Amino acid sequence: MRINREYLKQYSVKPVVKQTGVGALPRGIHKTPDLREWITLESVAFPPVPVNRDGHWRLISVVAVPTKLEDGSQGWIAPWAAVEWSWPEKVAVQKIDFRSRQDTASLRQNKKISAHPADTNITLDSIARTQRENALFAVLDRLVVTSPNDKVDLAFLAPHYAGLLPLEVYLYYWALIPESREWLRPDVAACQQVSPKINGDAIASITHSKDDSYGTDILPARKLPDITSWQQPLDLTPQIGPWLQKSLTLAESIPVTQGGLRENLVAELQAVERRWHLPGFRVAVVGEFNRGKSTLINRLLRRFVVPVGNLSTTAVVTSMMAGEQDQMIVRFAKKHSEVRPLEELSWSDLLAIDAAGNEREVFAGVQVTLNDTWLRSLDIELIDTPGTGDLNGQRGAVVNDVLSQCDAVVMVVTAISPFGMREATLLKEQVMGRHIDRILVVVSHLDTIDRAQRARLLHHIQERAIAISETIPVLPLHPIDDSPEDVVLDAVRHQIATMVSGSRRAWRSQQVAGQLASYLSNLVKIGEDAIATARLDPIAREQALKQAQEEARASELHWQKIRRELDKRREQCYKKLQEKILNAKDELIDLLTFDISRTQNPKFWWERELPFRLRRELPAIGRKSEDLLMSAIARDFECLQKEVSHAFNIQMTWKAVESTPTQSLEIKPQELELSDLQQYRLMARIGSSVAMVGGYVFGGPIGVITNLGIAILGENFLNKTLEEQRQLITAQFTTIVDRAFDEHCQRVSERLRHLYDQLIADTKHQQSIWKSAKNTTVAESTFVSINETAWQQVIASASALKTEMSTALQQSPA
Ligand SMILES: Nc1nc2c(ncn2[C@@H]2O[C@H](COP(=O)(O)OP(=O)(O)O)[C@@H](O)[C@H]2O)c(=O)[nH]1
Numbered sequence: 001m002r003i004n005r006e007y008l009k010q011y012s013v014k015p016v017v018k019q020t021g022v023g024a025l026p027r028g029i030h031k032t033p034d035l036r037e038w039i040t041l042e043s044v045a046f047p048p049v050p051v052n053r054d055g056h057w058r059l060i061s062v063v064a065v066p067t068k069l070e071d072g073s074q075g076w077i078a079p080w081a082a083v084e085w086s087w088p089e090k091v092a093v094q095k096i097d098f099r100s101r102q103d104t105a106s107l108r109q110n111k112k113i114s115a116h117p118a119d120t121n122i123t124l125d126s127i128a129r130t131q132r133e134n135a136l137f138a139v140l141d142r143l144v145v146t147s148p149n150d151k152v153d154l155a156f157l158a159p160h161y162a163g164l165l166p167l168e169v170y171l172y173y174w175a176l177i178p179e180s181r182e183w184l185r186p187d188v189a190a191c192q193q194v195s196p197k198i199n200g201d202a203i204a205s206i207t208h209s210k211d212d213s214y215g216t217d218i219l220p221a222r223k224l225p226d227i228t229s230w231q232q233p234l235d236l237t238p239q240i241g242p243w244l245q246k247s248l249t250l251a252e253s254i255p256v257t258q259g260g261l262r263e264n265l266v267a268e269l270q271a272v273e274r275r276w277h278l279p280g281f282r283v284a285v286v287g288e289f290n291r292g293k294s295t296l297i298n299r300l301l302r303r304f305v306v307p308v309g310n311l312s313t314t315a316v317v318t319s320m321m322a323g324e325q326d327q328m329i330v331r332f333a334k335k336h337s338e339v340r341p342l343e344e345l346s347w348s349d350l351l352a353i354d355a356a357g358n359e360r361e362v363f364a365g366v367q368v369t370l371n372d373t374w375l376r377s378l379d380i381e382l383i384d385t386p387g388t389g390d391l392n393g394q395r396g397a398v399v400n401d402v403l404s405q406c407d408a409v410v411m412v413v414t415a416i417s418p419f420g421m422r423e424a425t426l427l428k429e430q431v432m433g434r435h436i437d438r439i440l441v442v443v444s445h446l447d448t449i450d451r452a453q454r455a456r457l458l459h460h461i462q463e464r465a466i467a468i469s470e471t472i473p474v475l476p477l478h479p480i481d482d483s484p485e486d487v488v489l490d491a492v493r494h495q496i497a498t499m500v501s502g503s504r505r506a507w508r509s510q511q512v513a514g515q516l517a518s519y520l521s522n523l524v525k526i527g528e529d530a531i532a533t534a535r536l537d538p539i540a541r542e543q544a545l546k547q548a549q550e551e552a553r554a555s556e557l558h559w560q561k562i563r564r565e566l567d568k569r570r571e572q573c574y575k576k577l578q579e580k581i582l583n584a585k586d587e588l589i590d591l592l593t594f595d596i597s598r599t600q601n602p603k604f605w606w607e608r609e610l611p612f613r614l615r616r617e618l619p620a621i622g623r624k625s626e627d628l629l630m631s632a633i634a635r636d637f638e639c640l641q642k643e644v645s646h647a648f649n650i651q652m653t654w655k656a657v658e659s660t661p662t663q664s665l666e667i668k669p670q671e672l673e674l675s676d677l678q679q680y681r682l683m684a685r686i687g688s689s690v691a692m693v694g695g696y697v698f699g700g701p702i703g704v705i706t707n708l709g710i711a712i713l714g715e716n717f718l719n720k721t722l723e724e725q726r727q728l729i730t731a732q733f734t735t736i737v738d739r740a741f742d743e744h745c746q747r748v749s750e751r752l753r754h755l756y757d758q759l760i761a762d763t764k765h766q767q768s769i770w771k772s773a774k775n776t777t778v779a780e781s782t783f784v785s786i787n788e789t790a791w792q793q794v795i796a797s798a799s800a801l802k803t804e805m806s807t808a809l810q811q812s813p814a
């Protein structure tokens with residue numbers, strides 16, 4: 001096989017998988033400076049076996065190259081080498097080449113060996129292997145912190161190796177470590193439980209290691225912004241309602257009728273109120289078809305909301321949030337939308353099977369608002385997704401899009417076919433791989449299982465979940481003992497509440513209070529201006545009116561200037577992002593080239609693996625730029641606000657973000673480290689979380705890969721040799737990757753533009769309301785003189801209310 005040296009070099013400097021502990025040794029053989037020139041790329045190290053050498057732990061791994069056996073099954077070419085590491089130095093102290101040794105020559109006469117582990121009841125696929133290895137590494141991690149002189153009987157390790165090592169490999173280990181014959185027995189049953197935690201208990205009596213870090217994560221984890229470490233703001237939620245009400249009453253008492261001023265100001269407050277009621281957290285319910293996602297949602301909401309059963313095969317995503325009244329809005333792909341009553345009939349054209357029983361695809365999004373206290377109190381948007389049987393398809397893309405924009409996940413698995421490999425992959429790659437760390441797994445269909453069996457089954461599923469991550473809770477949707485159904489469901493509701501809790505609402509209450517306070521300041525200013533103009537003599541008043549009209553014209557020019565500036569800034573931000581994304585392209589190409597060189601099934605790789613990998617990698621690459629993106633937007637937004645308040649002398653924010661004034665338009669990444677707090681305020685302003693904005697920009701809906709036109713490979717291709725197939729694919733795939741990156745970048749650019757447009761539109765809207773308010777009052781100054789007392793009243797009340805809010809705001813840390 002051809003070895004890509006370039007790749008090797010990069011591989012050795014890139015932290016592809018962050019692994020610590022014993023597992024890092026065998027998994028890092030291609031990266032370890034001392035070994036990588038010696039060990040061929042296709043070689044794999046078997047799990048290391050511990051041995052006491054002069055009172056120190058040593059770990060020895062046998063190394064072999066995978067191959068296909070005559071019958072097509074997986075196998076190994078006779079092991080050719082072994083590595084011995086010292087612990088805790090983690091240094092390779094011995095490289096053993098069997099090809100030049102007499103003592104293992106007889107063993108190597110057996111040219112190929114089966115990959116099947118010693119315990120013949122075990123089937124190993126790559127996921128099971130990784131899990132079993134991780135479990136073993138966790139145990140070894142705990143072992144090697146003890147003294148090897150403690151004379152621990154290592155026999156407890158044997159079941160781990162029995163689930164991993166082929167029979168023949170034992171012989172090599174025995175040859176290298178004669179004393180291991182005592183305990184390294186292939187004739188024991190393999191560990192049935194592969195969870196590191198459970199196995200860890202087995203030697204808990206030996207030691208209690210504080211270091212629980214072992215490499216269960218195939219994907220490197222991203223640090224989420226830790227909300228709990230921030231200073232907790234004062235929660236003003238109870239006050240917001242009365243404040244909004246008082247402000248509305250005030251707006252309604254404004255003594256001006258011309259130009260719709262009063263209506264505009266009232267409408268502005270109503271918009272603030274609506275935003276305040278929008279949920280601040282998205283919880284997606286995911287799982288394969290027919291697992292019971294929709295059923296669960298209906299049960300949680302205690303009523304029929306989403307149809308159960310045959311909707312699953314459409315691409316419909318249904319979102320549910322609290323609202324004034326029950327209704328559903330259906331948005332079709334062609335941008336038109338319909339409001340419908342919330343009843344079964346409203347769903348009929350959205351189902352995957354029409355009345356005549358034919359299948360069809362429906363592309364629409366449904367947004368349901370419910371007058372539901374549970375949803376309201378949790379402040380969440382609950383999302384029902386179509387099933388994810390095949391993540392390569394259109395539906396997979398839809399679910400991808402939802403996942404890239406949600407904050408927590410409830411995954412439904414059934415007791416009937418619990419936690420298959422596809423589900424484990426969904427959880428690991430699509431959920432955890434997206435850094436969503438608030439996850440709950442629930443088990444449906446337990447009612448179809450005999451009550452006596454339920455606890456055992458649930459336990460089994462819990463173990464599987466633990467093997468993926470130790471922190472994922474697993475809850476039943478039906479009682480496993482005598483408790484009533486309600487109790488079980490309440491536990492699920494409670495868990496969801498715990499998952500979404502946080503100071504989110506408190507932050508938003510602060511933000512809304514700020515908006516209201518600034519609204520009142522502006523109102524006071526308008527009132528004062530109105531009174532002042534009314535007191536002018538007719539000529540001066542005439543002039544003031546002219547001036548106001550002049551200002552209105554100038555304001556439009558100002559806005560054009562601001563927009564141009566923001567556009568420039570957005571371009572800069574995009575350029576930086578693009579640079580980062582394109583840099584990652586070369587890395588990905590190297591990685592994929594390496595993949596091609598190893599795959600035993602190029603056709604499958606090309607048609608299935610490549611699209612999947614691209615769809616997963618592209619948003620992931622974007623996520624690496626999330627900090628850059630957020631900082632740039634925060635800066636630009638701050639600049640926008642400063643510019644607006646400077647140009648129009650209008651207070652747009654309630655508290656200026658403290659940072660040095662931006663003088664140059666150039667984005668300097670090293671200066672862009674905004675505090676979490678500032679970022680959070682920006683996000684509150686946009687109305688979503690960092691993860692969601694990042695997801696919106698980098699994730700994104702359907703497409704990219706679906707349009708790539710990856711050719712289906714025919715008979716002709718299959719007739720070629722494996723090596724020829726690989727070469728053909730290698731020759732073509734960079735074009736595909738290039739196109740995917742182009743499209744991705746283009747979309748990132750479009751979404752960024754949309755985001756900025758949104759920010760500008762919002763700000764401009766607010767500004768223009770106050771601007772036109774001023775003009776109206778000036779124009780109406782004759783009425784003002786009559787209404788001076790009324791204005792005085794408005795000013796007094798607004799000032800008092802504003803003082804009340806400012807006092808409350810100042811009590812909180814900022
Ligand atoms: N017995 C039983 N049936 C269920 C359960 N959950 C869902 N179902 C049934 O399974 C089918 C699929 O459920 P649905 O909620 O539409 O699954 P989805 O595709 O995941 O949304 C429907 O016929 C449901 O009535 C459960 O916990 N127990």
Ligand SMILES: [Mg+2]
Nearest residue numbers: 293294311312
């Ligand atoms: Mg469903």
